[in-house]
Amino acid sequence: MKAERITPIPFFRVSVNDLFWSPRINTNRMVTVPLGYEQCRKTGRLDAWKLDWKDGDPCRPHIFWDSDVAKWMEASACSLYLHPDNKLKENLNGVINSMEEAQQPDGYLNSYFTAVEPANRWTNLRDRHELYCAGHLIEAAVTHFSVTGDDKFINIIIRYADCIDSVFGNGEGQKRGYPGHEELELALVKLFRATGESRYLALAAFFLNQRGTRPHYYDLESAFRGEDPAENYEYWQAHLPLREQTEAVGHAVRAMYLYSGMADVAVETDDTELAEACRLLWRNVTGKRMYITGGIGSTERGESFTADYDLPNETAYAETCAAIGLVFWAHRMLHIDSAPTAKYADVMERSLYNCVLSGVSLDGSRFFYTNPLEVRPGHAIIQSGPENNYRCSRQEWFNCSCCPTNIMRILSSFGQYIYSSGNDSIYVHLYVGSTAEIDISGIRVKIRQDTEYPWKETVTLSIEPEEPVEFSLSLRIPGWCENASLELNGKEIRQLQISNGYSHMRRMWKEDDTLKLILPMPVRKIEANPEVRDNCGKTAIMRGPIVYCLEEEDNGPNLNDIGLDSSAELKAEYDGNLLGGCTVIKGTASIRKESGWADHLYRPGITEAMQVKIKAIPYCLWNNRRPGGMLVWISENISN
């Protein structure tokens, strides 16, 4: 029997009103989403849907442009729900109309292949992003339907999904292939959930089960094209059947979307084997291959995972999309068991507050594709061509612009990560000023958080059921937090009932019940596992969920030469005027005195150090002032 599982409260049932997040969500709606439309228009991504591109025309459609448009559509649908906007609605409907016109008689819907390579449909699943684009279209349509109730877009997309379902499968004459860039799997589960049509779930499961089997579909496919096979399939996570995979390999974004789809299918089909594969992969990613910022993917080469504990800071790739993908996956892992385990929410929080937000400027107009943990502009040429600049300052757009549109999606639907509920349980995963309306045994329960998290330690939760109702309220005690305390209606609860990282309280809740959760936030010096060679002898500063960094603007250019003293105190201080208001960390450290180095590179002895004041700012806010260096892992002088 399928165990009762808790499910997330969707973003459109949660109203966010938060000191930290609301300005970012509003900026996303007012600046970033409109900018996304403009960029898609300017670059030809919208016109591509006219299908009238001819050889020699400018703006040749690209194999993954549809995914950018789809992600913008998904973000726009969410934005429209948050705030009416006629212009945006009109733009969105315009794109839906052009898709309707572009759809082929059999339901096929891809601007690139229809206009540029009609003969080559489904001939190169490995490299050509056809099924990936389909996945994003499905996600957009499901979201659009959920928030607008308008079924025009989803009906177009259902026709396309049915087209795909007819082409792929184990039936006679059907292709046994699967996406080269995973994404469709999780999208099909969304479509299944939205429509109740089990064929979509079955197709998602088919794609997962085919992956990595022998003979290798990509080999058959490349032989058919008269091309050499790939050298190995780690890049696509297709080197082994999924149930045999235990290490996160290859392209990090692909991996995150895949693992998310695996978790979805595991939940919907009660596939314990698939769930176990997810758990093993989770253990590998978060225990051995994840930056402290929640970034993943250590190298530019293939935008990929590398080896256990290989987490170089300066050359970190840590693509914004991969951190966002990690949030997607973590959110699903939170719901893979019958009850959530806080470690998944810890990682979700880590990525959201650090590597995800660093992907976009405070003003919403510029983006990081990669999120290194150490930067010294002009000092090194470690990347080829423009990539090097991308690491030192945010850019307006990219040729491969997956990250900006992913930022748009996640910020406009942010509310979905905060709460979950079951038959008689409510879970609070994130501490964000917000109100959610949750149905418990047919009774509407309003739950409201007031907090200045992550800057302040207190979260006030008001529980307002329509009428008194018994249920279990579970509050996540963050993994980073020691000595959390909780008051119910002004009285401290002596013994918190904590399991799986949540404090559980079952009672008859009634109007005006108020909880005060205190999450002490001392400044924490973090050390990395000694196996992480790049962080040996170094310390990172955290407070609450926030990872801090030193910026050149505050600390001069030679950030690497700053040494924290194990005895020196670091103090948190809120600065309302800095970067939209944030808590900074101040303290003293040491740095070598400049003395007569001139043209010398090396010399004996150790130059005398002097004390300097340092100021660390949240990593997610770096590169919002003048361009300059940045450093997360700081040298630590350990006094024995």
Add this chain to the structure above:
Amino acid sequence: MKAERITPIPFFRVSVNDLFWSPRINTNRMVTVPLGYEQCRKTGRLDAWKLDWKDGDPCRPHIFWDSDVAKWMEASACSLYLHPDNKLKENLNGVINSMEEAQQPDGYLNSYFTAVEPANRWTNLRDRHELYCAGHLIEAAVTHFSVTGDDKFINIIIRYADCIDSVFGNGEGQKRGYPGHEELELALVKLFRATGESRYLALAAFFLNQRGTRPHYYDLESAFRGEDPAENYEYWQAHLPLREQTEAVGHAVRAMYLYSGMADVAVETDDTELAEACRLLWRNVTGKRMYITGGIGSTERGESFTADYDLPNETAYAETCAAIGLVFWAHRMLHIDSAPTAKYADVMERSLYNCVLSGVSLDGSRFFYTNPLEVRPGHAIIQSGPENNYRCSRQEWFNCSCCPTNIMRILSSFGQYIYSSGNDSIYVHLYVGSTAEIDISGIRVKIRQDTEYPWKETVTLSIEPEEPVEFSLSLRIPGWCENASLELNGKEIRQLQISNGYSHMRRMWKEDDTLKLILPMPVRKIEANPEVRDNCGKTAIMRGPIVYCLEEEDNGPNLNDIGLDSSAELKAEYDGNLLGGCTVIKGTASIRKESGWADHLYRPGITEAMQVKIKAIPYCLWNNRRPGGMLVWISENISN
């Protein structure tokens, strides 16, 4: 008037009998040079001279194969001088014969272009290594003539040089181009010195003066081929006229050969401007872009220099050939002024004892192409394909096998770097057990060194003139050395007359004069300029000219987690059984206790450290036992 300059004593006038170098030179002669022939034979490099390769045949000749063969020939000629070897002589003469047969009626001599692309001679100087191969052939022929007196090879090569001289120049119908891979410039100066023919010197100067002028020859040339121009010319050091270049850019080996040629032409033509450009470039390379090992070229991308102070350890390229090229250049800079300055010999010594020697295994059979300062095998995938293995252990050969043949050359002609002389002066640059015969005012002076340098501090120099003769004897006081002292015939010289880093003694030298030079060799902890971000908080260990490293074999796998304590003593200890006999450095350091990290990557606080014993070995000897990690720059705990 041309000032009297001192000149190097060639290797064939120096007999090396040294504890440190002789085993390496002998192994080079007995193992490496024969292996070079065998590899050239096996890979088709020798057969290429038959010019009978046809499309579809295996072993298609390659554009730079001739350079490998030429460098092997040069090494062989030197080896034959050091020790007769009929087999080697026969092999060498065989190659000379096949070159004679391969030479075209107009003197042209290139196995690739003659057999594979006869129509494309001189059409792509930028990329096709034609003039580079010519340079190596000339070097080989000049050396062969110098040590054998046999003029067959040099006469072949003179015909080729004349052919080149007729094609290139400012005359009507002549090409205004210059080598894409520099090398020919320095070779032409050697040919000029060997033959007295000033046309060769003029041609070298022509190539140098043309370099980087506008309109850009490489642009004209690529337009003629119907190809796009290159994006920039830094890679080839052709972005600016040489006299305007002040920063070392682009491909490091190219740069070293170029700067060597510049120094040669500056000396021979009294070109003070060119000499000044050399000095500025020297300042940039050795003051801002050189590893402590004397390695240069920070990145695999283009095997190139990057930016000032950008000296990453793990991803260091530091090609063996580039370190050898730095020795060539340093040796020339030592002779660019009327009197030598020791800083040039300091760098020459730094490269020779560290990055050059690390290029070859103790047994002479395996080679490093790149010489990183930090390695952790299996832990990171930072390089593409096989390159990654190349960094972790020496290889038998390479497709691009420039480094092994350069090792062969420099070891077989090592004696040339030790002494120089002028009309009435003798300079000792390196402390190596050896005997040299030097002509001073027509009187033969034998100078002999007995020493166990670099392991021991004492060098005994015996001066044996045929008859008493007055001259100035100048001994380099190494830049790394403090408190050097000198005894003459058993009596300490109170006040050393030191200028430009040499201790000068002018006197009437007579038979049995003996000097005892004591160069104190305490273990030195070296810090890097604070601008070198990768070495902040780190220390390197040196003793004398030797850079030390930690190897996994002696210190366990987590080398990066080892922290030196500023107060802990490091002791030198000679171990006659280790790696052919060497001085190791021993001491205590701290390392974090393993404690319950399990699947955790990050946690607050600082794990308690425990004391461990460490043992450092000379960097040049690493990777001669079991494969494993290696580290030069070690974390330093600074007690304030």
